[in-house]
Amino acid sequence: MEYQSATYPIRIQNINVSFGNVNALKDISLHMERGRFYGILGPNGSGKTTLLRSIAKSLKPQRGSILVNGVDIGKIKTKELSRKLAYMYQSTDIQCDYSVTDVVLMGRNPYLGRFQTEGPTDREMAEKAMKAANVWQLRDRRINEISGGERQRAFIARALVQDTDIVLLDEPVSHLDLQHQIEVLDIARKITQKQRTVVAVLHDLNLASTYCDYLFLLKGGAIIAQGEPEKVLTEGIIEEVYGIKPYIVRGVNNNKPYIIPFKK
Amino acid sequence: MSFVDKKKKYRLLFIGSVLLLLFLIVMSATVGAANITLMDALKIMIRKIPFANKILGEWRPSGTHELIVLKIRLPRVLAAAVIGIGLSAVGGAFQGMFVNPMADPYVLGVSSGAALGAAIAIALGAEQLVGGFGLVTATAFVFALITVLIVFSIAKTGARIVNTHLLLAGVAVSFFASSLISVIMVLNRDRIAKITYWMMGSVAYITWKQVLILIPVVILGTVVICFFARDLNIIATGEEGAKNLGVEVETVKKILLVVCSVVVAACVSVSGVIGFVGLIIPHTVRLIAGSDNRVVLPFSAVGGGIFLVLCDTIARIPTSEIPVGVLTSMFGAPYFISILLRSKRKVL
DSSP states (O other), rough: OOGGGOSSSEEEEEEEETTEEEEEEEEEEEEOOOOEEEEOOOOOTTSSSHHHHHTTTSOOOOEEEETTTTTGGGGGGGGHHTTTEEOOOOOOOOOOBBBBBHHHHHHGHHHHHHOOOHHHHHHHHHHHHHHHOOGGGTTBBBSSOOHHHHHHHHHHHHHHHOOOOEEEEEEETTTTTTHHHHHHHHHHHHHHTOOOOOEOOOOOOOHHHOOOOOEEEEEEEEEEEEHHHHHSSSHHHHHHHHHHEEEEEESSGGGEEEEEOOOO | HHHHHHHHHHHHHHHHHHHHHHHHHHHHTTOOSSSSOOOHHHHHTTSSSSSGGGTTOOOOOHHHHIIIIIIIIIHHHHHHHHHHHHHHHHHHHHHHTTOOOTOOOTTTTTHHHHHHHHHHHHTGGGGGGGHHHHHHHHHHHHHHHHHHHHHHHHHTTTEEHHHHHHHHHHHHHHHHHHHHHHHHHTTGGHHHHHHHHHHHOTTTOOOOHHHHHHHHHHHHHHHHHHHHHHHHHHTTTOOHHHHHOOHHHHHHHHHHHHHHHHHHHHHHHOOOOOOOOHHHHHHHHHHOOOOOOHHHEEEHHHHHHHHHHHHHHHSSSSOOOHHHHHHHHHHHHHHHHHHHHHOOOOHH
């Protein structure tokens, strides 16, 4: 598919991010298309979360620019950006005893004026999102009294209810058991059918291989490889990035590569 | 249950508690050392209400009774209500904003700053001059705001205000101001009693003029604070996520810090340091109704008003009056402990 550059939902041009003397992202350029599921992979400290936070405008690159739908995010107001881009960050502990419904309804904040409260439409959308994220049965529970995995799904529902074209997920399945990992990634996959762009930081190469259309493999703040899973998840590249010798099974799992890690 | 489901119930409860507060204000003005009957006191107040005074016909109160009810009791009762409202609303907002259960209206050093200002004014003999008590109040107010400004400028890192820096700067500046107050007291031994009494917190000597300035400042400030309840809720689930939900975290914090500081400075400079109200009332509301700031903030405000009016009424009963700031802790602490013991829910 060919796109005019202005219509890329996300386009990153030569960004550099450093924390003190550490270069977290080195001259990264990339673009992402509508309706696709992108995976950002790489070892710990490779800059995955930094990349995601830069796109979410949570931190400002020292150099370079990030365009959302062709507009520099520096020029987009916080509230306006929150209608274009949802960001589920690695959830921290919440001490407040809000109900799950109230937390999910926070995702409607971008659409509410200061003197407004959530209306019936907002509630319907929240119900839909909660059902999609499989937390509808938890709607009256308190957010500080449910399990980590349940909270993760509640935050996914909150991101869904934001109704944005771009959804960023930072390790969306990291605290989940197998069943819920699959469930959450199925939801993410479904979002892309509505011409939305999903970008997820993942650790599990096999889940990334199964679910993502396109992968970015990071190491030391630079993109080492990018492309379809078949092209990126090869013995050579994985060994270069992770320093392990993998055994790759092909021919199962819809012909996507399946990685069995070995010792060094 | 979501907040939206319970909104109607909360609205009714809120109107009910506001009516209770107004009723208590009127009833409190009928209580006191002077021997005025309940009916006479009520009639004196009704006489001042346009149209309603017709029902009293030709009834006339004694001059001293009218003076006591209208010039002495009513302003102080109103002041107690308004100060209770302001301190509790700010306490609730600070606890929500800092996500810290220990936060109270004085964490940023407003009280110590105000006390320092008052101590200086008293030491210089300001209250014996013309303008009298107003000069102490004005100095306290100015010092309170200066103190907060110093705390802000210490805590500011670039465009951001970091919560921990703010709280620590508040503590440090508070201690510094307190040590200066001690120095002033040591150097002016004859004024120690007056300075100490001021710091205990009392609404006994409040004038109509002060009340009429205090009411709009506090009520307006409280309304503004309540309109930021949803933002505070979202901020409490993580500042980074809040930005992505369209909350201008830094702007919200700055607006609230300024509004809260002015409200607290206005309260403290008039009454001295009335402790505990701003800490326990929001917590009490939170323990009963949960941590949703859309509930906590408005109900804390009204609850604080009710609590301080009750405390002040009790403060007036003994022949030698007890400063209300002492009573708030004396009654508040055991009450709060009992709620804590009964409640299994988390404090914040």
